[in-house]
Amino acid sequence: MDNFFTEGCRVWLWEGDQYWPSTVDSCSGGVVVFRTDFGQVYTYKQNALSRQRVYEMHSNSVHGVEDMAALQDLHEGAILHNLHLRYTQHSIYTYIGSILAAVNPYQCIPEMYDVSAVERYSRHHLGEIPPHIYAIANECYRSLWKRSNNQCVLISGESGAGKTESTKVILRFLSLMSQQSLELSAKDRSSHVEEALLESSPIMEAFGNAKTVYNNNSSRFGKFIQLHFSQRGNIQGGKIVDCILNNFHTDTADRSMLPLLPLVLSVLCVSVCVCACVCMSLHRVQFYCH
Ligand SMILES: Nc1ncnc2c1ncn2[C@@H]1O[C@H](COP(=O)(O)OP(=O)(O)OP(=O)(O)O)[C@@H](O)[C@H]1O
Numbered sequence: 443m444d445n446f447f448t449e450g451c452r453v454w455l456w457e458g459d460q461y462w463p464s465t466v467d468s469c470s471g472g473v474v475v476f477r478t479d480f481g482q483v484y485t486y487k488q489n490a491l492s493r494q495r496v497y498e499m500h501s502n503s504v505h506g507v508e509d510m511a512a513l514q515d516l517h518e519g520a521i522l523h524n525l526h527l528r529y530t531q532h533s534i535y536t537y538i539g540s541i542l543a544a545v546n547p548y549q550c551i552p553e554m555y556d557v558s559a560v561e562r563y564s565r566h567h568l569g570e571i572p573p574h575i576y577a578i579a580n581e582c583y584r585s586l587w588k589r590s591n592n593q594c595v596l597i598s599g600e601s602g603a604g605k606t607e608s609t610k611v612i613l614r615f616l617s618l619m620s621q622q623s624l625e626l627s628a629k630d631r632s633s634h635v636e637e638a639l640l641e642s643s644p645i646m647e648a649f650g651n652a653k654t655v656y657n658n659n660s661s662r663f664g665k666f667i668q669l670h671f672s673q674r675g676n677i678q679g680g681k682i683v684d685c686i687l688n689n690f691h692t693d694t695a696d697r698s699m700l701p702l703l704p705l706v707l708s709v710l711c712v713s714v715c716v717c718a719c720v721c722m723s724l725h726r727v728q729f730y731c732h
Pocket of ligand 1: 546547548549550551599600601602603604605606607608656657659660661662
């Protein structure tokens with residue numbers, strides 16, 4: 443019988459215009475009781491159930507997948523459920539083919555971004571080991587030579603999603619790869635352009651960020667970051683350009699530092715543009731973070 447469900451069976455239940463991940467509470471006497479993962483309980487007559495109303499969850503939705511291109515249940519509920527399932531296991535990154543979805547953990551996850559993670563991801567191709575933003579950064583870095591072309595990373599999401607943090611994580615990866623390519627000693631590393639790039643973040647944030655209702659440290663403008671790499675693989679220069687001033691009226695931001703913003707941005711742009719001009723870089727990596 444198609445509409446008989448065993449107790450404890452995982453199903454997708456169509457209610458209120460969407461599929462909910464649910465469990466069969468009981469199925470007896472011609473009545474089936476479902477409980478959604480969010481606590482709502484729905485009771486149906488067994489003979490009134492259709493496959494459109496309820497159907498069994500595929501095992502890869504039950505256990506979760508690293509790449510959502512592999513999901514057999516294809517609807518919004520399945521995508522959100524997979525992200526949530528992985529999030530509860532501290533796996534904040536999930537692939538959608540070659541795209542990476544990141545869920546903001548709002549906490550430090552130990553060892554997620556340490557040097558050993560950089561080394562691990564720098565030695566593997568995309569998809570070989572669990573999803574990570576370092577894998578995207580590594581793919582981008584390697585593709586400069588593999589495809590012999592400029593590379594671009596687009597980071598997008600709503601306010602507070604983690605775009606700025608993700609940008610910093612990618613910059614950190616690229617900066618470590620750059621330093622490794624030169625085989626510099628720890629002492630020599632401090633004076634290089636990689637350090638300048640990483641250290642520009644707190645300055646940009648001090649003048650260009652503000653508290654909003656969505657994010658305590660919200661960027662008030664988008665950033666276009668360009669890095670120039672030499673054939674050896676080290677960063678020779680770069681520039682950060684502000685773009686898209688975010689809407690202050692809707693975000694209720696603190697605007698006290700705003701008048702200083704153009705000044706600071708122009709100083710930063712000048713200093714990094716000079717580096718970009720003097721170097722004979724071969725390829726570029728561009729970030730667009732809004
Ligand atoms: N990978 C992460 N690990 C830990 N905490 C994170 C991570 N990403 C974001 N956060 C937390 O979330 C906060 C908001 O992130 P972030 O400022 O990057 O968002 P955003 O998308 O740039 O927002 P906006 O568009 O408003 O500037 C950070 O201050 C940090 O506390």
